[in-house]
Amino acid sequence: MAALGRKVLAWRRLPPPAWASAAERTPPPAAGLRRRTAASRGGGREEPCGVGPGGRPSADAAPSPLDRVAGSLLDMGFAEAQVRELLGLQPAASPQQLLDVVSEFMLLGVDPGPVCVALRKSPQLLKLPVPRVRKRSAYLRRLGLAEGKLKRVLHCCPEVFTMHQQHVEGVVGVLKGKCLFSAEQVTEILHRCPQVLREDPGDLEYKFQYAYFRMGIKHLDIVRSDFLQYSVTKIKQRHTYLERLGRYQTPDKKGQTQIPNPLLKDVLRVSEAEFLARTACSSAEEFEVFKKLLAREEEEVSESGDEDGDEGEGEEGEQQR
Structure with missing residues (x-):
């Protein structure tokens, strides 16, 4: 991990290309890695354009900025298919910007696969200024979300950086x-x-x-x-249903109940069918009726609270007058 970190830091220091002057000469991402067939009598082995065996730039061709970034991504452990995908996610972003953002994720201990998934879900991450990505990375490290722990965070909530x-x-x-x-x-x-x-x-x-x-x-x-x-709706529906069936009790001040409450995994982590069959011991029809009644009760409570608030404001207004 330390060696990879040193490599990433070195890749981040790649000199940025002069994109403004070279815009017309720079091929699009797909063309930069376009495969060509080597001329041979028995058919050729396909290689990326300008890239020799093993994904390295060929000796007879000066590597373009795109090829240098592609080579750096390959060195980080990304497969060629993943490099193609990354370079095609946000064509408006420069390859150097892509490399800087990916490097930050790698320094946090995220593997190539999860990085691709995160950027596929939220390609807008590639538009973020690199200093902002680094600042958020530092904040996440202070929260303890590094050394691989950020992998799940990026998979479930990649917008944590935006x-x-x-x-x-x-x-x-x-x-x-x-x-x-x-x-x-x-x-x-x-x-x-x-x-x-x-x-x-x-x-x-x-x-x-x-x-x-x-x-x-x-x-x-x-x-x-x-x-x-879990959502509040799901929690309240299942808990209240069990409570009214007499299968769940709020513990007293000593944490004791008169009946054994079911385990939380049997209340929330299971499917609705399993919850009804094993925990509530009830039918789907009864549960559907209950959910409608509970929604109506909460709506009435909400409306009652609004009316009380309006009346309170009216009384206060009268007193002020």
Whole structure:
């Protein structure tokens, strides 16, 4: 890993080509790696244009900036097909920009495969200024998301690099300050449930409060069960249904219940059919009716709260007058 890091740092220092003056002479990405057939009587072995055996520039052709970047990507461990894909993702971005962004991911310990997946999902990453990518990389390292841990984050939430810093800090701030997770637990949550980065910090806090106060789940169990990756709707539907069936109880102040609550994995991690058959012991028809009733109840509560708020404002207005 250390040797690869030194190579990446060396590749990042490649001199940027004069794209403005060479724009007309520089072939498009697909042409830069276009295969040609060597002239031979028995048919030829296909090689990339300007690239000799092993993916290196041929001795009789001066490597173009595109070939130099392609060679660097090959040296990093990318397959030729992956190099072709990367160079074709964002034609508007210069190959040097591509190399700089990929180098940052490699320095974080992300393998070539996950890098390709992340850039395929979010090719707009290639438009980011390199200093911004480096700044976000440094922030993620401080959160403990490096040395391979970023692999899952990039796979599930590649937009972590395009999000506003204020939003990311808001999510982390809620997990640490409002939910009181330790720094190690926050790292584990972001590693196991990268989807939380997309959530509104207020909604994330509500989800934690529901788990902690309504369901009686402690911090360690919230982390280990990947609880925060599930939607509030799914959580409330299944928990409330079990509660009304008498199959789930909120623990008392001592953490005790009169009945054994089902394991969280049997409540949330399973499919709806398995949840109904093994945990709720109920039919799909009954559960569908319940979900409609629960949605109506929540709607009525929401409307009642709005009306109370309006009345409060009216009373306050009257008092001011």
